[in-house]
Amino acid sequence: MHNAALAQLGLNWRYLAFDVDPAHLREAIAGARRMKFVGLNLTVPHKLLAMEMIDLLDESAAKWGAVNTIRFEARAETGEWRTFAALGDSISEEIRSHGFNTDADAIIRSLHEDLAFHPVGTKVLLLGAGGAGRVAALKLASEGVSELYLVNRTQSKAEAVAGQIAKRFSNCRAVVGYPKSSIDLLLNATSLGLKVDDSLPFDQDQFALRSASAVYDVIYRPAETPLLGAARVAGCRTANGLGMLLHQGAQALEIWTGKPAPLEVMRRALRKNVYGT
Numbered sequence: 325m326h327n328a329a330l331a332q333l334g335l336n337w338r339y340l341a342f343d344v345d346p347a348h349l350r351e352a353i354a355g356a357r358r359m360k361f362v363g364l365n366l367t368v369p370h371k372l373l374a375m376e377m378i379d380l381l382d383e384s385a386a387k388w389g390a391v392n393t394i395r396f397e398a399r400a401e402t403g404e405w406r407t408f409a410a411l412g413d414s415i416s417e418e419i420r421s422h423g424f425n426t427d428a429d430a431i432i433r434s435l436h437e438d439l440a441f442h443p444v445g446t447k448v449l450l451l452g453a454g455g456a457g458r459v460a461a462l463k464l465a466s467e468g469v470s471e472l473y474l475v476n477r478t479q480s481k482a483e484a485v486a487g488q489i490a491k492r493f494s495n496c497r498a499v500v501g502y503p504k505s506s507i508d509l510l511l512n513a514t515s516l517g518l519k520v521d522d523s524l525p526f527d528q529d530q531f532a533l534r535s536a537s538a539v540y541d542v543i544y545r546p547a548e549t550p551l552l553g554a555a556r557v558a559g560c561r562t563a564n565g566l567g568m569l570l571h572q573g574a575q576a577l578e579i580w581t582g583k584p585a586p587l588e589v590m591r592r593a594l595r596k597n598v599y600g601t
C-alpha cells in the first residue's frame with residue numbers, strides 16, 4: 325500500500341521490509357539514520373523496545389507507550405529540524421529520530437468507518453491485554469467509552485490495564501470480567517483466530533454474541549475469523565482489522581511526506597496484496 329501511494333504521489337521513494345532481531349534494534353535504527361532513510365515503521369516487539377531508543381517522542385507515542393512510526397529529521401542551515409521531504413537533497417549529517425504512534429487513531433478511524441461505531445457513552449467488551457489490547461483499551465477509554473469490560477487469558481494483565489484506565493481516564497469504568505447486559509461492541513485483540521481451527525476468544529458460558537451489536541476483530545487474515553463468522557450468524561455488524569492496518573499506514577505516510585495520503589489507492593493495493601482481490 326505504501327509503494328502504491330508513493331507512486332501516486334510521484335515520490336522516488338521505496339517502502340521495504342527488514343527482519344530485525346530485537347537484540348539489534350538499536351543498531352538497525354542507527355543504520356537507517358546514517359543511510360538517510362526517510363523513516364521506519366516498527367512492528368511487534370519493536371514498538372515497545374524502541375521507546376528507549378528515540379531522540380524525540382511525539383505525544384502520540386508517549387501517551388500510548390509504543391512507537392510504530394519513526395521520522396528522521398535533519399538540522400537545516402537555519403538551525404531548525406526539518407523532515408527529509410521538506411529538505412529534498414540537502415540533508416545535513418545532524419539527524420534525529422522522532423517517534424510517533426499511529427495505531428491508536430487507526431483503531432478509532434476503522435471502527436467509525438467500518439462499523440459506524442462512535443465510542444462516546446458506549447459499553448465495550450475488549451478481549452486481550454497484550455500490546456494491541458492495551459493500546460485499544462486506553463484509546464477507547466480516552467475517547468469516551470463509559471463501560472469497558474476487559475478479559476484476558478492472563479488476568480493480571482487485564483487488571484493492570486484496568487488500573488491504568490482508572491488512573492488516567494476516570495470517566496470510563498473499567499471492569500475485569502464479562503458484562504451482564506448487552507454491549508455496543510466486542511473487540512478481539514487476542515491472537516486467537518489467526519488459525520482457522522482456533523476456538524472463539526471468549527467463554528461462551530459467560531457471554532453470548534447476540535448481546536453485542538457489533539464485533540471487530542483486529543485480525544485481518546483470514547478475512548473471516550471463527551469469531552467474525554459466528555458474529556455474522558448471530559446478526560452482529562462485523563469488521564476485521566484491515567481498516568486498522570490501512571489507517572495506521574496512511575497516517576504514517578502523512579507523517580513522512582507531509583501530504584494527504586491517497587487513501588483509496590492504498591486501500592485497493594492493500595486488499596489486492598492481502599486478499600488477492
Ligand code: ATR
Binds near residue numbers: 452453476514
Ligand atoms: P499483540 O501485540 O498482537 O497484542 P501480544 O502482546 O503477544 O501481541 O498479545 C497477544 C494477546 O493474545 C494476549 O492478550 C494473549 O493473552 P496472554 O496475555 O494471556 O498471553 C492472547 N492470547 C494469545 N494466545 C492465546 C490463547 N491461546 N488463548 C487465549 N488468549 C491468547
